[in-house]
Amino acid sequence: MRKITVLPSPIAIVSSSAVGGKEEGEGPLGGGFDLIDPSDSFGQSTWELSEAEMGRVALNIALRKCECSHEDVDVIVAGDLQNQCVASALALDSFGIPLIGVYGACSTCTESILLASALLSMGSNQTAAALTTSHNLAAERQFRAPTEYGGQRPPSAQWTATAAGAFILSKADKLVTNGNKSYPYVPAVKDFMIGRLIDGAIKDGANMGAAMSFAAVDSILAYFEASEYSPKDFDLIVTGDLGSVGSSILKDVLFEKLPLAVPKLTDCGLVLYDMKRKDVHSGASGCGTSASVLASHILPMMRKGELSDVLFLSTGALMSQSSLLQGNSIRGIAPAIHLSAIKNDNYEVK
C-alpha cells in the first residue's frame, strides 16, 4: 500500500498570488488574478525572459501580501517548463533565497508545495516559498513549433497557460507576519502523497490530458485506499490539467472504481479559459494552469471558509520532443496534497 505523509503540524499557505497573460485575464477566473499583462511579454524582449519576469512579479506580490520580505524566506522550491528550469533561475536571480529547482512538467505546482511543506516540517526552516510558471509562447517554441507557425491543432490538444502562481508557506503555529489578519481561515497542507510514474500508453503530444489521466486515477485510488478519509470528507478533488479528454477518462474510470469521488472532481484545465474560445480545444495545460487556479480561485475560497478540504493533484506529462520522436510513450505523474482550511487565530473582524 502507498504511504501518505501526514505532516506533524499543518503547514499554512499564508499568502499566494497569480499572474497571467491576456487569455488568462479574459477567462472566467481573470478577476482572481493579481496582475495580468495583456501583451504577454511582461516588458521583456524574449518569451523566455517574459516567463521569468512573470515569476519574479508573482513572488513579489505574494511576499507583499503577507508583509514579508525576501529575507524572511528560508528556502524556495521553484519550477517551470523551460529546459533546466531556466525561467525559475532567471526569475529568482536577484532574491538571494536558497533554491531547490524542481521539474515535474505540469505537476510542478503540487510538487513544489509538497516539498516546501516537507522542508518546513523538518524544523530548521520557518518560512518557505513555492513558485511555478509556464508561458504559452516559450513552451510552444521549446516543445512544438515557432510562435508564428501556422498549423491546425487536433481537438484533443491543449493550450499552454501563460501563468504563474507563487505561494508563501509557514508553520501554522508560527504564522509569519501580520499580513494574514484579513481572512477567517488559513489554507494549510495537512498531508500529501508522492506521485508514481504511470505509463500513459500513447506517444501523442497533442493528447497529453489523456496520457496523464491514468496517473490521476492511480493517485486518487491510492490516496483513498491509504487514507482514513473518504471522498465525502472533501469539498473538491482538483486535478491539474487533464482538460476535457483526460477529465472524461478520469470520471469514467472512477465511476467504476470509486464512485463517491466523481461528484467532487474538477480540473484546473477546464476552468482557466472560456472553453468556447479559439484554439483552447481540450482546455488549459502547463504547470502555470494548476498554480494560477490554486492561487486565484481555490485558496481565496478556502480563506473565506467557502471550501474546507481540498485534494489537489497537479498532473504532469513527462516527455520531451526527442523522447516522443524516439517512440517513447508519455509517462504521467500526479502528486497529491491535502489542503485544509484551519481557523485563523489572528483574524480581526473589520
Next chain:
Amino acid sequence: MDIYTKQGKKRIISEHSPHSRLGLNMLKAFLFGGGICAFGEGLRGLFLSLGIKSDTSTLLVSMIIIVVAATVTFLGVFDNIARHAGAGTLVPISGFSNAVTSQAIDARSEGYVLGVGAKIFTICGPVILYGLASGVIYGIIYYLTGLFGW
C-alpha cells in the same frame, strides 16, 4: 475497464478522444487553398497579358505568394488564418514560406549565426532534403530514358 495494460489504456483513450471535424476542415482547406491558387492563376493571367513569358510568369507568381505569406507571418496574422485553413495554407508555397519565416523570427533572439542561420530550415528541412533528393533521382531517370530515346 482495463486501466492496467497498454492496450486497455489505448482503447479507453481512443474512446474518449474526439475526432477532428474532417468534413469542415476539408471544406475550409479547399476554400482557402483554392483561393490562393485562384489568386495565383489570376496573377499569371495578368503577367501573360502584359507579355511576360509563361515560365517567368509562373516564377513571379510563386515569388509573390512567398513574399505575401512571409509578410502576413511577420504581421502575426498567418497563424490565425492557418488555424482555420489547415492544409489550405500549408500545401501551397505559402506554407513553405511561413515555415521558414516563422522559424527565422523565432530564432532571431538567439543570434544570426547559431540562431537564424542554424535553425531557419528546421521545419522545412525535410521538404528541402527530400525535394532535392527526389529531384536528383528524377534527373537520373530522365537522363537514362533519354539515352534510350524513350
